[in-house]
Amino acid sequence: MRKNATKLICRAVLGLACGFFVVEGLVASAEAQQFERRRTLMDLFFGDRRPRVQQEAPPRQVPRAQRREDTRAKTNRSVTNIKTRQPAVAPKPVVEKLENAKKVLVVGDFVAGGLGEGLKTAFEDAPGVVVDVQSNGSSGLVRDDYYNWSDEMRRLIAERKPDVVVLQIGANDRQQIVADGARLDFRTEPWFDAYANRAVALGQIARETRLPLVWVGLPAFQSPTMTADALRLNTIYRSSAEKVGGEFVDVWDGFVDQDGRFIVTGSDINGQPVRLRGSDGINFTSAGKRKLGFYAEKSIRRLLGDTTATELVKLDEKSLPNLQSLSPAETRGPLTTPPIDLFDPELDGATELLGSDVASAPSAFSSPRRQLIETGTLPPAPPGRVDYVGIRANSPETPATKP
Secondary structure, rough: OOHHHHHHHHHHHHHOOOOOOOOHHHHHHHHHHHHOOOOOHHOOOOOOOOOOOOOOOOOOOOOOOOOOOOHHHHHHHOOOOOOOOOOOOOOOOOOOOOOOOOEEEEEOOHHHHHHHHHHHHHHOOOOEEEEEEEEEEOOOOOOOOOOOOOHHHHHEEEEEEEOEEEEEOOOOOOOOOEEEEEEEEOOHHHHHHHHHHHHHHHHHHHOOOOOOEEOOOOOOOOHHHHHHHHHHHHHHHHHHHHOOEEEEEEHHHHHEEEOOOOOOEEOOOOOOEEEEEEEOOOOOOOOHHHHHHHHHHHHHHHHHHHHOOOOOOOOOOOOOOOOOOOOOOOOOOOOOOOOOOOOOOOOOOOOOOOOOOOOOOOOOOHHHHHHHHOOOOOOOOOOOOOOOOOOOOOOOOOOOOOO
């Protein structure tokens, strides 16, 4: 009995709970309906003056579009990039140098090495000029214990037998110099005096061998102190070249701007803006080397003359293909006349005395003027002249004229 009573009590509790939730829901819906007031007679006659509250509809959920597969990757995978080969440029033909070509000997330090490369480019089309570069990058006039240019220049001139000597040196000489057993500091007057003596002695070697000397000065550098030292050294090189009868070539303006300041980029020999110097502000690019050679090229061409021409024509059958040689039968020998004594008295009739009538020998050929004077007639006109009126042999006979 107790178990049945307990079951009844549980069912009653569950029923009450369900009824409570149902009543709660009905009350909530009734309150929501009562929230909107009913319309009255005034509303029917005068209209509803209350602002109507429009309930916003819940936002419509737009279904997301399915992510499309990225077709770019597939498209890129399917496309093959075809690399077109650049048209091959025909290599420039190498001009063969003549056996008797003039030789230009370039000596000096690393700057002279760049100068030599520029001169090789300048004269690569000239078969009559050969540029021989014999430079030592770390050499100079100060350290003669490392590389003695006085001895080396004599040896090079004797071995290479050049026609012109081009010298550029001094970029490594900003250091102490040993003279008469004493070490002299750089930028002192004793140092400059000792250095000038060595420069003159080096240039004197070219004068002893009677070779033209072209002394190329130093350019500007990125370091302001190095640039100032180069200016001072150029004055020594100029005076030394003048003392030995050489020619000094100033390249300073080609590597500075209008204000005299160092430049990395500038105009090449064609006026186009290019990079002239390396990243260190000391060495030169290919265009810079060519510009160095451009300054020295003028003097070298003037000294060597016509041999620097880019095209030398030989008077042979290859150069003159249209030249025809005649056979010996078609050629006529020169007409020779017996020698005449210019002092022969019979040449001008000197055997006759003055005042006597000298009979002149009749001329074998009578001129038209003489015939006109003597006979009053002119010789017949030759065929083809405008006044020729003769009848040709193959022309039809002309009708007889009426009397």
